[in-house]
Amino acid sequence: MEFEDVVRSRRMVRDFRTAPIAPELLDELLELAGKGPSAGNTWGTHFVVLQGAEQVAGYWDLTLPVTKRADFPWPGLLTAPVIILPCGDSAAYVDRYRQPDKARTGLGASADAWNIPYWHVDTAMATMTLLHAATNAGLGALFFGVFDHEAAVCDALGIPENVRPIGAVALGWPGENDRVSKSAKRGRPKLDDIVHRGRW
16 A cells, blocks of 8 residues: 555544454564654653453453443444553653763653653654554554553553553454544544644
């Protein structure tokens, strides 16, 4: 698929078939996701991959108890064969920016010294690359928030304290019952609405 076609056709998919993703394809997508930029070549982005019915079901048991599933509007989301949690490691960035070539920035003092936390920025860029790679491979993907379940998810998956998931990505072969969300019906802004040339 041409790059422009990938970008224009990428969308959030909320209905998946249970068919597995071949491990070599999944590794290829993750390798591509790891090719994004990284401030100071820190490489503080990590992916926690939940694959197979047992691991994926464990995630949903933590975040969407069975008692709340009757009214869940996207039941096909629960059948995605893979969930990936893209995570940013703040300590890796602080440690990197303590090194001699970066020390003058002052960003090695603590995570609080960063007015923009680049561990989130770099992880978000890696996630966007993952979404594009999935589209290019014919897969569907949905980025969604972990929200108030973050502590329980991190504890259950052994994610270190200084590492935070920026969300989760459901990944799989699109199902037949996928439908556009109500939010998507709002459409996209025109170029002139989002581009400010020279100044705002």
